[in-house]
Amino acid sequence: MIKFTVPYLDISESQAVGQALIAGDLVGDGPVCRRVEAKLRELTGARYAMLTTSCTHALELALLALGVGEGDEVILPSFTFSSTANAIVRAGARPVFAEVRLDTLNIDADDVARRISPRTRALLPVHYAGVACDMDALNELARQHNLLVVEDAAQGIGARYRGRPLGALGHAGCYSFHTTKNVVCGEGGALLLDDEAVAHRAEIIREKGTNRKAFLRGEVDKYTWVEVGSSFVLSDLLATVLEVQLAKLEEITALRQRAYRYYAERLQSLADRGLVTLPHVPVDCETNYHIFFIRVNDEETRNACLAALKAQGVQATFHYVPLHSSPYGRSAFGYRPDDLPITEQVSRTLIRLPLYPSLTQTQQDVIIEALKSYFQQATARQVK
Numbered sequence: 297m298i299k300f301t302v303p304y305l306d307i308s309e310s311q312a313v314g315q316a317l318i319a320g321d322l323v324g325d326g327p328v329c330r331r332v333e334a335k336l337r338e339l340t341g342a343r344y345a346m347l348t349t350s351c352t353h354a355l356e357l358a359l360l361a362l363g364v365g366e367g368d369e370v371i372l373p374s375f376t377f378s379s380t381a382n383a384i385v386r387a388g389a390r391p392v393f394a395e396v397r398l399d400t401l402n403i404d405a406d407d408v409a410r411r412i413s414p415r416t417r418a419l420l421p422v423h424y425a426g427v428a429c430d431m432d433a434l435n436e437l438a439r440q441h442n443l444l445v446v447e448d449a450a451q452g453i454g455a456r457y458r459g460r461p462l463g464a465l466g467h468a469g470c471y472s473f474h475t476t477k478n479v480v481c482g483e484g485g486a487l488l489l490d491d492e493a494v495a496h497r498a499e500i501i502r503e504k505g506t507n508r509k510a511f512l513r514g515e516v517d518k519y520t521w522v523e524v525g526s527s528f529v530l531s532d533l534l535a536t537v538l539e540v541q542l543a544k545l546e547e548i549t550a551l552r553q554r555a556y557r558y559y560a561e562r563l564q565s566l567a568d569r570g571l572v573t574l575p576h577v578p579v580d581c582e583t584n585y586h587i588f589f590i591r592v593n594d595e596e597t598r599n600a601c602l603a604a605l606k607a608q609g610v611q612a613t614f615h616y617v618p619l620h621s622s623p624y625g626r627s628a629f630g631y632r633p634d635d636l637p638i639t640e641q642v643s644r645t646l647i648r649l650p651l652y653p654s655l656t657q658t659q660q661d662v663i664i665e666a667l668k669s670y671f672q673q674a675t676a677r678q679v680k
């Protein structure tokens with residue numbers, strides 16, 4: 297069987313966790329969290345970095361700290377994970393779904409422009425597959441309409457836009473270290489911020505509504521309840537795993553690149569025949585090779601390809617059930633599937649192939665062969 301995703305772990309993570317346990321580094325915001333946050337600041341150039349229990353929580357924390365709430369609208373793609381929209385709904389605001397571009401599957405800035413209303417407060421772009429959205433266009437819209445920009449950079453660590461790291465291109469950026477992402481600690485995330493006042497609010501909300509963080513820095517002599525908050529603090533034990541993983545970021549990206557390029561090279565002949573569309577990375581984007589996807593011409597072909605891969609023991613998978621046409625998107629916000637036809641089409645025709653550092657070329661050959669032989673048989677049937 298060829299798994300869809302495998303984290304890049306070796307003995308070094310378990311040794312580090314063992315040492316952390318012996319040292320008693322369990323609670324959050326201990327020495328390991330501080331080191332990892334410093335590393336994230338160094339990697340991204342963000343002024344503030346806070347480790348969180350997940351990217352889901354980083355997104356929630358971002359909107360709460362930025363003061364997005366009741367009466368506000370936030371524009372996001374429908375082609376994303378539920379967390380992106382949940383953060384908006386939990387803040388009390390309304391999600392407004394926009395279309396994606398067919399080349400990158402990132403939010404379409406022209407469609408965003410059409411959906412801006414007097415209530416729009418923020419844009420929440422998602423960098424799909426580790427390829428940046430058109431941030432110049434989105435930031436320009438934000439400037440014109442005085443909007444906040446929060447990046448869902450869950451898939452974006454190590455990737456760049458015009459030389460600048462994803463997650464540090466707007467007012468707030470959110471990373472995920474979920475086990476399926478490039479750099480992992482099982483469940484974890486980070487919030488990157490640039491504004492001091494927002495960072496101050498975020499650190500209070502993150503710490504159960506207390507000023508414990510200021511206390512830890514020695515700025516106040518006791519800490520207490522100062523605002524409504526929750527607990528979004530990552531344990532030092534998980535931060536230990538993250539520290540080892542972050543040290544391997546370049547190695548991880550390079551190994552993923554190798555596998556990504558091999559797919560692109562070997563599947564080009566199918567693309568030349570118009571049978572599949574390969575992923576596109578715009579010139580101003582440096583990808584981190586988070587996802588290798590192909591798109592086929594219709595849903596029937598997509599399902600047949602998935603079945604052909606499954607028959608060879610390959611775990612390949614679709615991507616997202618669009619949020620606007622999901623049960624909650626329809627019942628809570630009144631969307632209908634044909635409100636976003638491009639998103640629907642993408643969702644019906646996309647296949648993600650296994651991609652991770654330990655994936656071998658022999659395994660990739662099995663995957664590539666399964667696809668090629670499927671199309672060979674399908675086209676032969678058509679000719680008859």
Ligand SMILES: *Cc1c(COP(=O)(O)O)cnc(C)c1O
Pocket residue numbers: 349350351352353376377379380422448450451471472473474483484485
């Ligand atoms: C993975 C992912 C999330 C959620 O991340 P968690 O750390 O699992 O909460 C949010 N948005 C996108 C686009 C993701 O890919």
